[in-house]
Amino acid sequence: MTSPTESPAGTGTSTGGPDHRRRLLIGTGAIVAVALVGVLLATVFGGSDDDKRPEAPVVRPLALTSPVDTSGIIGVDGQPTQPPQADLDAILAAVTGYLKDATVTPLSTLPDDGVTTTAPAGNPLAAHFGPVAAGSLQGTEIQALSDAHLGFAEGGVATEKLTVALAGIVQDGATQYVDATIDVLMVVRGDQDVTIARTGNLVLRPLDGSWKITAYRIDVTRTIGSETTTSEAAFG
């Protein structure tokens, strides 16, 4: 699993004195020396093919490619309204959490990381669904809801598009439910690139303190070269 490289932040003391520059040069020199030794050892002793493991794929984080559309959120009076920010944050976290566990995580998890790369037992997606809808996560249904069966993507996963439009009702200061229309386009790099277009609706409501998917209708189109497959999953 590739972790994004984080840039250090907040280190901002001023620099530039002669002692500081000297320490900097010494430190840099030490790092270069260690690196050269490493290269030399690798050159001398080499490595067998058996030691090779797949490189961690380059994963483009799952993130909205345009701002969430909340124009479908209305009050009981039927007029557009904004959902409470805390609700909106929680809803988006639930939607992206599902998509991450359905697509990015299984596709970008190295086989020897201890995570199976085919549809695992004890479906991890269930945590994102309400108890009734979770009961439908089986058989062919799950192949539309998840890309886990595709296996590890050596070349990485890129999310080219992720848009979310919400419709729902805010009542008594709280969002009662949302129907999230999603449009996701991902490219999975491998021997042959796979393009995955996933569209549809996720209906979410708050259950026991977190937002869960209680109904869904998802269409998936996967394209490998000239071959295209489609599948659909729906519940509720």
Added chain:
Amino acid sequence: MIQRLPTRGWVAGGVAVAVALLAFAFTAADAQDETIEIYKSASASNSGTPDPIFIAIVGTDDRPGVSGARADAIHVVGVNQALGKATIINIPRDTHVEIPGHGRRKINESHTLGKAALVSETLTTLTGAPIHFVITTNFEGFTNIVNDVGGVAIDVPYGIEDAAYSGASVGAGPNHMSGEAALAYARARHGTPHGDFSRTSNQGLLLVSALAQVRGNPHGPLDLSKQVAILLRHLKTTNGVTTADLYSLARIGVTIPHDEVDSITMPGASGSAGGASVVIPSAEAGPMFADFADDGVVQNPPPTDSAGNTFP
């Protein structure tokens, strides 16, 4: 390594659910004032719509000058969301059943005696299916709803002339009924081949026709949310029906393909009890209810005549 995808057809996932009257109700205009009531029973959870889900649709004769509203039309809709199928069981109003706490009576008295809660209990006793929601409307509500959506198109299997009682006057074949005409058609017992059985079957036909029409209206997430908001302003909700429940039910109602809905009238025979004319469920009714209760779908419906009536 990316595995090659097997070529797959469409996963059977067309979620089909039948809450035709509710879906109809959701399209009603603001004029509705507490003519629609939704009751949520203890068997319905708050964690999403159950699967299968069972919904009773009840039309009462509540109107000016009539007290103690009885259930004039009683239908139980079973929806199997996983299978994408639904079944409407039409119960003749004179069906002689055990009403919990009140002995054997006509089923239409259950509403008089205990409103939606007792209707729910009675239907569960009769069918074995847990009734999750009861949707009730009256003559005025039904008429307004149909008028508000511009009437309903229905292919009538046989003509009915019943000016003396229900006021129904309809020819066989395609009809477009106003609210008043639809109500008369739904109430007509005289001038039909099999009396109460025919009336009950015709009500089921009306529901399926309404469903087909509603599905033709815009029903995207915002459309449905606006309709739920209208309903919230005018609905008499009881016993914990949530806004999310209403949206789920509305969504179920409009996503059902009407050709995946079976409308079956309870098989039974005319009889008498205590000097009153009643309907006695026939021997076929028990197995049919058991089949219905286990997954919301009746696999082997009783045979019907050309008009869709099921009776011995």
